[in-house]
Ligand SMILES: Nc1ncnc2c1ncn2[C@@H]1O[C@H](COP(=O)(O)OP(=O)(O)OP(=O)(O)O)[C@@H](O)[C@H]1O
């Protein structure tokens with residue numbers, strides 16, 4: 001899949017702009033605060049349904065305006081695709097796929113698959129399990145819509161169960177009601193765990209290759225920290241065993257909403273013992289592995305977006321990265337034009353010059 005053009009109206013510091021892209025590497029160059037990240041944020045927002053910078057989508061509308069528009073045109077060998085998003089100050093955003101209004105955001109997710117990396121993605125390796133779950137969820141959802149809807153169902157069930165735990169006067173009074181939620185939780189939970197297990201196996205295989213390529217030979221290992229249950233019966237037993245604890249805490253302590261991935265290099269946990277450079281390369285190779293996984297699922301590469309990565313890598317790793325990215329359409333932002341290759345797009349004050 002390749003993005004052929006992006007049209008922006010009143011998006012962040014862009015007034016009105018239509019930008020055409022190359023099918024291979026596109027380098028967005030310019031000084032600080034000109035709109036390089038804004039441009040890729042627009043692409044990400046239209047394709048993934050949220051921003052990588054904010055949860056408040058109204059912030060994306062240019063200051064003083066009441067509406068913002070993003071239109072993405074993309075194509076592969078078989079067909080063209082168009083996503084249009086309108087963000088309004090005073091109402092919900094609207095999304096169109098090929099000019100047809102889409103009601104559920106999951107129906108757009110994965111139409112134009114994206115892999116995004118910025119220095120901020122270091123949090124994937126360093127920060128809380130929540131970051132690694134978010135990574136898994138966006139990733140799996142892009143090639144598996146069923147998973148996306150499974151997750152939303154799981155979240156709703158979990159929410160209901162937690163409310164019941166919090167609001168019940170006594171543990172006896174909730175015992176009958178909670179069985180309904182427990183059953184639903186167990187059946188969706190097990191499906192989520194199975195999808196994640198498959199994904200992480202795949203991820204490890206591909207990440208090893210990417211990591212070796214960029215770093216020159218470190219040995220990487222991923223361990224999926226998941227709930228140790230195989231059947232619905234075991235799952236229910238576990239929930240009932242923990243009921244007293246869950247009741248006293250007011251939330252559910254067992255299930256895939258607590259999953260994590262432990263990452264090791266040469267036997268040492270990267271989060272605690274990895275150098276800054278090792279952590280950075282690990283986060284990057286996780287993303288590059290995503291490329292291969294989506295390629296395997298879809299039969300074609302997704303679009304790779306790299307924000308500000310050059311300043312973080314030494315020359316050898318930079319060159320290796322450029323070599324790696326030649327396989328798919330890539331957007332790279334940089335302040336130094338000397339580091340750019342492919343089609344150069346100069347960004348200045350919300351305009352392409
Ligand atoms: N809602 C908005 N309306 C108008 N302008 C905005 C809005 N949000 C952000 N901006 C402007 O966009 C600028 C930042 O653009 P962006 O983050 O794309 O910069 P950049 O080119 O990536 O710079 P850097 O090299 O520092 O990363 C900010 O300086 C801000 O003035």
Ligand SMILES: [Mg+2]
Nearest residue numbers: 036037308333
């Ligand atoms: Mg930027």
